[in-house]
Amino acid sequence: MSWVFTRVCSAFFDLWLSALLGVHSTEDIHEESKLDDLKAVTKRKHPARLWTAIGLIGTLLLWLIRPKVPYSHISGAIPFTFLEALVSRTPEAHHPMNNAFPLPELISEGHWKAPDGNFKGWSPNFDMGTRSLPDWASGSLPPGFERWSEEKNVTTMKNYYNPINDPLRITNLDRKLLEPLTRALKDHDVPITHVVLVMMESTRKDVFPFKSGSHLHREILNSYKSQDPDAMHQLNANLSHLTPIAEILTGESGGLPKSTRETDSSHWKDTAEAGMGGLNINGVLTGSSLSFKSEIVNHCGVWPLPLDFMEEIKSDIYQPCIVQVLELFNKFKKNSFASSSRDLNERRWTSTFIQAVTGIYADQNILNDQIGFKKTVYREDIGQKDAKHYHADMEEINYFGYSEREVYPYIEDAIDDAIKNNERLFLSHFTSTTHHPWGLPKGFQSEQYFSDESLIGKHEDMNSYLNSVRYVDTWLGDMLGLLDKKGIANETLVVFVGDHGQAFQEDSPVTGCYENGHISNFRVPLIFRHPLLPKIQVTANTTSLSIIPTILDLLVQTKSLNEKDSGITLDLMNEYEGQSLIRPYKATDDGRQAWNFGIISAGGEMLSVGSAAFPYRLILPLTQDFEFVFSNLETDPDEENLLRGWSVDDLVSRVKSAHGDKAGQWVVEAEKVGRWWVGESKRLYNHAE
Template sequence: MSLQKSTSFLFALFLISVASTKVLHLALHLGAIPLAAFFLYLPTFFIPDVALLIITRLLLRRERGVGSLVGLLLGSFISCVTFIAASCQIGFFTRTGADIQWSAARTVAKDKDGVAVLLSESSSVLVPAVIILALAWFSHAWVYEVSGNILRTLAGLWRATYNRDPGPIQSKERSDGIDVEHSLEDGYSDSDETIVWSEGDSMFGRGKVEEPPTGLAGRIRTSWRRAVKNIPQWMVLPFCAIVLVVLLLTRPAKPYNHISTTLPLPFLTLINFSFEPFNSCGQTERVVENMWPLPELIREAHWKPAHDHFKGWAPGGMSPLIKDYRERVPEWLPLPIPAGFYRWNSTEPAEDTLSVLDTPNGTTADANGTTLACAPILTRQADYNPVDDPLRITNLDLEPLEPLRAALRDRTATIKHVVMIQMESMREELFPLQQGSLWHKMILESHPEQDRDEINRRLSKLTPNSERITGKAGGFTNSTGHPITRDQETPSWFNSTDEGFGGLNVVGAFTGSSVSTKSVVGSHCGIWPMAVDGLEESESQVYQPCLPHLFDMLSNKKINDSKSDQSEMRNRPWDHMYFQAVTDDYDRQDVMNEKMGFRDVVARKTLQKDVKNNPGMMELNYFGYAEPYLIPHMEKFIDRALANDTRMFLSHFTSTTHHPWRTPGDWQTVRYMGKSHGISHYDFNQYLNAVAYHDAWLGQMMQLIEDKGIANETLVIFVGDHGQAFLEDTSVTGTLDNAHVSNFRVPITFRHPHLPRVQYEANATSISILPTILDLLASTGSLNEEDGRAAADLINDYEGQSLIRPYKTHEGGRRAWNFGVVNLGGSVLTVTSADAPWRLVLPVEEKNSIEYQMSDLRLDPLEVDPIKGWDMVHLILDARKKYGQDAATWADEAEKVARWWMLERKRLWKYQSSK
């Protein structure tokens, strides 16, 4: 390709990339602001685009010399980078319906498994890339020439402005001897062609003189051109500049600055230009000095005294109860202090007790005496203190749920083993799917009326094991109202549970995060994650003991106690192991597993070693294998526990229901979705097939527990890590920066064959799982007397309520708040409360160009019609109009509490950002 064609092609590539993504960017935000404001400020949206196009066009001009060569190389680089970014941005939109967040892409791309996620959708990027290349190839000559003519016109206007030329916008002889055109184009003639009626110096091309048009349209065009010709040239640029400056000065920053962004500028966020730590002393002080925003709710009149295992509640820093808790060392705590219980270690080194507030200007010194810029948040006051937690509401003062009382009193539901199954991307609506639900209706409506009996037959076999686990019947019937019977070959397990028993199923639960790894921390440790990108929690110590820590602590007491009867189940030590068939390297999950106390982990690396003995093993997706390959390892662990007569905690994370929702080749896929509503439903149909496979796997696991003879003494917890949004829910799919409620509704079930069936309705989260397990172990008599006291004491240290007792939605004017960290973590947060139906979505940083959003889940359970605003003031006004004054008050409180909560998490995690 010649230099002439190369430069024109590169510029056309750049222009089409910029133009296509800018149109897409504007279209995505068209409904986010008033239409009048959109068109008023429309010219300002293109200022960076015009500037970049001019710069790139000048860099790609056809001249000789070292300077031109450098410009050509730089312009080529800019064009190629912009082309790649545009292809990615358009491809991301076609798959998710959202605008790409480049900072999030950088976080994902830092991990090799994250790169695999990105590459899995490479076909979505290739299609727009080919289209852009084709458009650039066929239009490059015209685009390059027209852009050159426009630049010559602008140069003429600039020269006229500089010289205060009073002449009109028309052809003039160049009397100043400056050959502007030649500086822009090499090889084009400088003939004096008219700007208005010729194609030479105009922006419409080059060639012969046109004849004046005739007819009404021609006369109107002629009049317009004459009016334009009579405008003095020197006034054009100043007038345009003044208009743009006025618009820029009057234009609000949010969201208009974000709307104005153009490629390749956002793409540069992939490069970290930071030369110093982001977290200044001011940032650290902001975390440490974070004050509760509703002080009237924590006044002394609301304080509660300590009694029994309850340590009291007196937040605010002035109560002696806070100091008492901080200085106490529990009598049940063995020595040396076991892992996970570090906050009770009274022998902490002195430097670990420094606070940023203890030193001048926030500085301190390390062990070598070197002055540090900021003191780390390592003060013992930073540890979690339930007495000083203004959010904490406990229900441990209430009796267990009435249906459970007899079983707990009679000690008929013994728990020797605990199994936790964290289910990837599992939505509550599909655990199980029930006839008459919103999702069942949506699936049926995608099919013609005459096919719906057959579709109901297929759907009746979708989640049979989930029905048995939760006690919620699918209830599928045909068009005549008769129940649909399942085929004998439907995957299931031999369920020996008596009618009316099976445990507690939570209805209305939410996850604490749509980031899988953060969600796992919440369910295993009973703590909230941080609203930061990625699993930064792995860089710190968990601020509460996790389940493996608790079981290890109880085991250490058994090993050190030679007087206990080792033959009695309650005196036996615990063993634990973590299982997943996919990688645990993604985003430092392996590090976090170790921090949570897991010593033995079976993951992708373990299964890869099995390939030597089983050459037929094939990876299912970019993350790893299908779950059944874990069976030999699970059997080995269970057999070890049975042989050693130890108690067992088995934790398993499923994975088939993760994108791209592939199932093994020998699994028979089913067409669940029709072709109505103008979309193919391909992704959702793939997901439904993955859900069916996942349900069969759950049955296989439950059968394994039955076969090993431990079903009657095993508590099995099922919990979704997060949901999964599809086009059938909302215009934006996936979990990345997507706060839609379908990404947060999850199932939580505590299954035991000797616990009565309870459908427990509560706006709870997975942080309640750990205290509920402790409460069940203690209440069922499954712990010896000493361990029971320790468990009863420890439950009072956690933030979550026990789910075997009535859930307190509010207390003393305080609400039971729940929070949801949106994937990747550092952009968006969701807030709900157990006493109200409203849900708030807010940006993590107020400066972020992310809309606030509020919905009423009672009136709009699928968030079809939420209210939106670019600041809380306008959102509260709109909430008052649509939902009433109570909703407006709730929204104001929710935003304030959320801001406090985000900083409080950083304090508790002792977070020091390096960004």
């Protein structure tokens, strides 16, 4: 287009400037045909100047009244604004070198806490000097424990996490265990020989389990023009078979009428006694809507980096991951094998990571090595013809790899090996079928939950997703059945957690996780399953950062560690940022809020900021390309009526009008704390700007 209009534009500006400046054009001035036109325009130079002045005044006025964000680029020259759009802009406040905590009155000396037992004290912004090393920090330590080693060798200057100096840290380890748990541990033994962590791809809390009356349930019902009672009853009966295993694990009823199916007899049956089964945590948000950043939170008890994609693999993870903690226990084991089952606490730990899809996407294999896994099984391993359990009809259900059932024999092998070698197993398994494009194995029957006329185009993706949820629900039952088959169910702690959710057009105008902070991408299930633990419903506005402190706390409280390992664990539990979920959760402490953060995929553009003290949520833009977004999850749990603003002041004004001054003040503090946290996170990862 520019090539076509170049001559036209050139001629126009030539005439306009000639009239404005009162001179003749130097271009084609020798042409007699144009000379007369130029003279005529020159005579009209005064109207040209008038309109030019009006244009300049109008432009200046627009420049003055136009909101700086997001329209500031309109006043720039095209080449420069185009180039700026290609470069991520980070506010100066994010820089970790100039990052004072923005609420200093909350961390002043009057709020400091003295050390007490394993609690190391809390005195932000006060240089405590070199901390004394614990007894276990001697000799060669496993990877992940560099900061204990570095305290002996200060020649390498790095930033390390220090709970004493963390302005945000709130611990609940001074509180007693939840009462039902105290009674259960007093009445009988609850051994935890093995730990299994199941990270479930794109698993939203509202489908774990699927419930009657939920936003998603209403969407399904509303897709039918006819509300024939018999048809609706049959629909609800079909929906009741969507997540039966999730209902058992959580202890939450779906509230839908049950119907009998032939396949019901093949489903896993819970062997736990009535009222037993472990903790179900409600109110959990993921630490990241990017899977592998979430994996870091779940396995290491740390926040991820607020940068796009997996920059974490270029840095040291600033806390020991659970696998590395177990490897530290191994360091103090005298023998490779325990002599009998009575020597449970003297057995060595072995760690294995297993999934049916690729392990090289986004450098996941590098991340798993960094976390500390000794053995890994990926699509690249099971898809080889010489693989132990390869068979010719293996079916790839999506562009990542196979269905979960293909790794069943590998999980069985890991269990058999641990039993044979008299070892304790830490097994991490990542499901994948609930990831786009939600493909299913050929032998698994797909159901239609939405009406015929609404399915194509509007509800097709959600319907496919729900079928994949039903498939994974069945798979979780198969895994639990394997523990029963091997006779280790009553000595195995199984943690189920969603890596993140998945937004569809039924939820928000923007679908998927990428650059989408909607709550459906963040609210996830979290269960600590053990058949000998009481079924406890816990509500806490927390994140998956609490997984590692809770596992460690359970190992100690169930006496599943020897004296040496228990001492190490009690010490390490006071190093992590998350709170233990087997104790009453602290939403506030001496005026401070328990702040929660969530990285929004891809990581460097938006941040979710929440607090256990309030039901509010702020989507904080880290560049100028996105709006500030506020929601009140108490009055709007599905975020159907969001408040937006292109500046903090704009958003605060709207929040105060809709929710009151307290909510507006919360937004002010959340924005400050969120920006501070971004810089602090980069400091802890020793990330250079």
